[in-house]
Amino acid sequence: MRNERKFYIDGQWVDPLKPNDLEVINPATEKPIGVIAMGTAADIDRAVAAAKRAFATYSQTSVEERLALLEKLLEIYKRRYEEMARTITAELGAPITMSTEQQADVGVGHLQGFIDALKRLKTREVLPNGDVVRREPIGVCGLITPWNWPINQIVLKVVPALATGSTCVLKPSEFTPLNAILYAEMVHEAGFPAGTFNLVNGDGLECGAALSRHRYVDMMSFTGSTRAGIAVSKDAAETVKRVTLELGGKSPNVVFADSDLEEGVADGVAQCFNNSGQSCDAPTRMLVERSAYDKALEIAERAGRQAEVGNPEEEGTHIGPLVSHIQFGRVQALIEAGVAEGARLLVGGPGKPEGFETGYFAKPTIFADVNNDMRIAREEVFGPVLSIIPFDTEEQAIAIANDTAYGLAAYVQTGDPDRADRVASRLRAGMVHINGAPHRYGSPFGGYKQSGNGREGGIFGLEDFLEIKTVHHPARM
The missing domain is CATH 3.40.309.10 (Aldehyde Dehydrogenase; Chain A, domain 2)
Structure with missing residues (x-):
């Protein structure tokens, strides 16, 4: 039994403010393989505060600095690749061959795709009329990920947030939290500044809603059911934050x-x-x-x-x-x-x-x-x-x-x-x-109608985490 009751907040593993344990079940055996703590709105507050503080300086880092951190993260992920595959097999039930060839592989492929895209991203360009358009990090991002392709969705949200200079709070699915904890260890080892990435386990009703409603969260990126995506959108509407959704399908x-x-x-x-x-x-x-x-x-x-x-x-x-x-x-x-x-x-x-x-x-x-x-x-x-x-x-x-x-x-x-x-x-x-x-x-992933809005992956995935600023210069400046 793995004891994973701590949250990753402001660069440290910390205890929850209120004890509330949940067993992680192996779906093939129906037996517990670990214990996590379920967070509260107060834990989300701590994490958002850390992300907000970190944004002040991390948003000013150069593309080159962030690329170096992402390259380090890729190196670490490759080293711990088999550990990731085994973790997903244990908590999701995906057969080990599938976990190795597909579930864990996305952690390499998507990360490399974002690295390649970031190298091509234009953060500043001059329009034909002389005005300057800047692409700047959106701010503090609330990220809610599902259990079915767990590390896939974590990478598709965490990496573009960090790549663009934003900071984030991740709430993974409580059914498959162990791969998220492993990824947090990798982010920490890669050397991302304290507060840029934070992890709080919990359910949607408590922690998910607290993130979506939070006044200091500038963007919500959610993957899950259409029903839950509607709830996230309604909660986020109070503060008019950006919401991107990757929801259901009947393809x-x-x-x-x-x-x-x-x-x-x-x-x-x-x-x-x-x-x-x-x-x-x-x-x-x-x-x-x-x-x-x-x-x-x-x-x-x-x-x-x-x-x-x-x-x-x-x-x-x-x-x-x-x-x-x-x-x-x-x-x-x-x-x-x-x-x-x-x-x-x-x-x-x-x-x-x-x-x-x-x-x-x-x-x-x-x-x-x-x-x-x-x-x-x-x-x-x-x-x-x-x-x-x-x-x-x-x-x-x-x-x-x-x-x-x-x-x-x-x-x-x-x-x-x-x-x-x-x-x-x-x-x-x-x-x-x-x-x-x-x-x-590197290709955009996302859908029409009630399958959501926004796109994940590559250059399109980076753009969702960027704000557009127009700078109007005087004609002779």
């Missing part, structure tokens, strides 16, 4: 008959099940052209039956458990709703896989003959559940794809490059993947 995967069905459908199933389906941009609605529908169902069923659930501590391509008993219950309720509403079950279904009575394991599940009005087609399941929907024409496919409150990602499978561009241009989503193309480090 369509449009499969045309002229695509490579074997590769595209199987890859779509694998991407939906990756991370146990706990990804906001997962392609959870597979829209298949009617003439290829039966063949696609055969491929999907075969791929679904080949998907295995396994022990996260073991190497392999299997999937692990869901993060918590709460998440397990939500996923089971939606699987049961799919059955009740008449969707045809191809693979999986309610309950736990055989042999996995302990742990929050769900069966990889595929529904066929889904219509876009069903709950499983409209609500974010956030588990290994795929809904397959037929369509007849390109126009109908676009209409179904866009018929969602979300707009984070979309996927298109076609052998026609013109169709790929045409359809991509009409999909209301922040990111469109053509024929399995991956998201690359």
Whole structure:
């Protein structure tokens, strides 16, 4: 059992002002692996005060000084890489192969992307009319991160804040706090000045709301559910601070008959099940052209039956458990709703896989003959559940794809490059993947509609943490 009851505030590990312990549970074993303290609004006050003091001097540092700190952080992260992967496996349940190749890798890729972007960033430019535009750090940033891709979201928020000369207070998810504590150790070792980065554990109702409402917090960056993002926005509105949100998704995967069905459908199933389906941009609605529908169902069923659930501590391509008993219950309720509403079950279904009575394991599940009005087609399941929907024409496919409150990602499978561009241009989503193309480090990540606002990663991620100042010089100065 790890004792992680301290918070990182003003460059030191300090005790909470009020004892309130929470056990960190391994979702594969349902046993505690550590204990953290849950903070209060008073702890948030301490952290914000430290960040505010630090901003006065840190905001005046040069790009070169900050680049040196980021390079040092990258060096430290690479040295402790395996420790990060093991930590995420223990608290999230991501299989160790996936943690090593994906979950931990983002800590390197995104950080390098920000370093490259900072080298290109223009902090001062002269407009054609002679006025000068300056890009300056926004101030104290409140950062709230989720449990599903924990270090991914921490890096996408902490690094651009520090890279631009802002300071920050991080509140990670209480379900996966240990990787955040490890990252705090790395930031400390890298030598960032005291108060520039602060960490307080806690829940959204207490600590998250205290950050969002705080009068000395200049910006909130939140990743999580749309419901919670709305709450953050309302709390932040009182002080008119900037809010960036990366929220839910119900991403369509449009499969045309002229695509490579074997590769595209199987890859779509694998991407939906990756991370146990706990990804906001997962392609959870597979829209298949009617003439290829039966063949696609055969491929999907075969791929679904080949998907295995396994022990996260073991190497392999299997999937692990869901993060918590709460998440397990939500996923089971939606699987049961799919059955009740008449969707045809191809693979999986309610309950736990055989042999996995302990742990929050769900069966990889595929529904066929889904219509876009069903709950499983409209609500974010956030588990290994795929809904397959037929369509007849390109126009109908676009209409179904866009018929969602979300707009984070979309996927298109076609052998026609013109169709790929045409359809991509009409999909209301922040990111469109053509024929399995991956998201690359340095590219903007974010969505339309109720999937949020703002973008993370690379130069676009830095810009969200910058204010624009126009300096008007007299004509002859």
